[in-house]
Amino acid sequence: MSEIPHQARGAIALDAAACTSCMLCVKECPDWCIHIESHNEEVSEPGARRPRSVAVLDSFTIDWGLCMYCGICVEVCPFDALHWVPEHDYPAPDAQGLRHGIARLEEFGPS
């Protein structure tokens, strides 16, 4: 079998540490297949006049059963938290199994 080209659109991997829960990908996805839950936390830094509010990602789900691999989410992410990986072999016994959360999306790993 021939090699899968490295730029193949196999899956979209998430770098959760880079994600700011800005929701741009969720809003731009034409298929509505990304769901994000997040909450805000106050961070006090020494020397800062008042605490900063940061968004903390609680869950990030892509539903591969809906995704059409258009790549719009990857394009719009301002923080490069999403990227293509060539891995394409992730079947599931039911539709629920095609909904991948943070852990699974991070497993796709860096390209």
Add this chain to the structure above:
Amino acid sequence: MSGVTGPPGPLWEPWADAVAQRVAAGFDRLDLLTAVDRPASGEIEIVIHLVRRPEAGGLEDVWGHTLLDRAAPMLESVTGLLPAAAWHEREIHEMFGVQVSGHPDLRPLLLLDVASPPPLRKDTPLVARVDTPWPGARR
């Protein structure tokens, strides 16, 4: 060319004759046959892409299109010339509500009920989309 309509050049009319002419010139490989709904102009556009093999006169391709009346779209089948067009025409019939005259078998490919509004017409509501809350509205 306004840019919103399909391939450049004059419309292929009458449709089946125009296709036959290209097939006779060696463009006998069907690459694409599909429709585009254009509600603003009240038309359904039919688009075809034909390829000529190198041994049939030199590798070359040709795009053709025609416009149908959206209110009562009627297309002549080209399956007699290009058997591979059969499923594409079935799809155009099923998804865009185009009548295809002279087609041997217009059974729907996917829908259980072709009487429902054609799903790929731009004004057909997608029920699942209407029922689902937009995930982007969360915040």
